[in-house]
Amino acid sequence: MATDLTRVGPRLRAARQQRGWTLADLAGKAGMSISTLSRLEAGRRQASLELLLPLVSVLDLRLDDLVRGEPVDPRVRRATERRHGMVVAPLTLEHSPMQTYKIRYAAASVAPQPKVHDGVEWFYVLSGTIRLLLDGEEHRIGAGEAAEFDTGLPHSISATDDGPAEVVSIFSASGERIHVHGA
Structure with a gap:
């Protein structure tokens, strides 16, 4: 360029x-x-x-x-993917410092194993109910509610067995690796 x-x-x-x-x-x-x-x-x-x-x-x-040269196209043109039972739609450019996704979680009767990593995570529930296991406590977060938490605490995010749930999530790089890519 x-x-x-x-x-x-x-x-x-x-x-x-x-x-x-x-x-x-x-x-x-x-x-x-x-x-x-x-x-x-x-x-x-x-x-x-x-x-x-x-x-x-x-x-x-x-x-x-x-x-810098000509401005880049600001539109996000990344493919929606199915990963680990989720439908993940990227909402930010690939090299953005914070990654934002719209994620649809399938209904789940059991929460995934909690993980820890550096950073802070935030999500907003668009539909359904999210089960957030955070430091040994289960929190149910419904449509129109948001949660923000320190990812140094053991945590996992999933839909409940009532049905699928859809969220907009903002992750740091380590959060993206853990929750979106399952690394």
Whole structure:
């Protein structure tokens, strides 16, 4: 993917404004003149590493955030899969830091064995009832309810034997491996 330097100025301006900073604020923090920063943002000054490195450091950005090429298609086009008795529909791009899925759990009379891992998990029940075993206690969470918990506690998630249940779940990387891939 080729870089597009014409987008550096608007991206720089947006990052500055998002923080509520003036040209003077950012220029002072980055050790450059207001005029240089203004010309960079307006596209009247060629972007160079010498100018951009202090700016990305102060703005807590990656250089790629300013010089990346064409925007990627934001639509999630990942296939729905059947895994371990679940229907799993990805709702985020593959390389997102947090993974979100719509998961349909089949009715189950017995809960899976609890597991532990690093992170925090969150889910919202769209339909049915979810059985959350958490640290030795069973919680039944119905449609319209949500749960958030520390995954360092022994836990398992399943539908009850009343019927299937559908949730939207947000996982950290370790939670995704355990609950979606069954690793």
